Amino acid sequence: MRVDFYQLGGAQPDSVIAAIAGRLLGEEQRLLVVASDEALLARLDRLLWDQGATSFLPHGLAGGADDTAQPILLSTGADAPNLARNILIADGEWRDSALAYERAFYLFDEETLEGARLSWKLLAGREGVERNYWAQEDGKWVKKA
Template sequence: MQIDFYQLGRTPLEQVIASISQRLLADGKRLLIVADDEGLLGKLDRMLWDQGPASFIPHAPSGGSDDARQPILLSASTDAPNIARNLLIADGQWREAALTFDRAFYLFDAATLEGARLAWKLLAGRDGVDRRYWAQDEGGKWVEKG
């Protein structure tokens, strides 16, 4: 399983999530986006709707009757009724359940940096876990740091 650590800086959280979501959808994959903050989930829901008619990102907040059909689901829980094999942690709070997915995207900022460092250390040397750390260079391009 692969875990991509994304240290947020230049690009806003919402824009990073939109980019990852679009890439996964283009590859025919499903995604579960998790955050404990209902306000953040609501903000992400609006952002995914507001991508414009040409770039609408199909999604829904969890708890609806069509959860299983949603390519992207927004939730406070790591349960994936949409059978997503990709998890995006949007609130910077590591969840051990991420290890049950094929791939996890762990987004963190300066406020959640210590938690990300701890998760990085705890995952070191674990069988079947491939960690990757991404940060933006001066031009805003995502560069793997190792």
């Protein structure tokens, strides 16, 4: 299982999430985006709809009739009715349930930095967990660890 830590710095989480989701869709993979803040999920919902006709990212908010059919599902919970093997933690709050996925994208900012550091340390000793740390330099994501 792979966990990619993304330190947002000046990057907007919405654009990072859209980029990751778009890349996974291009690889015909599914994604569960998790945040405890429903307002953040609503903002992401609008963003993914407003990508334009050529870059629309098909998705839905959890709790709908078509959850199982959604390539990207936005949810407050870490269960994936869409059978996603990728989870994106959008609110900087680590969830151990992410370890059940093949890959986790863990976004954090200055407010959630201490929690991310703790999660990094706790995951260091977990068997079968590969950790990667990414930060932006000159507008590009650079692997730092």
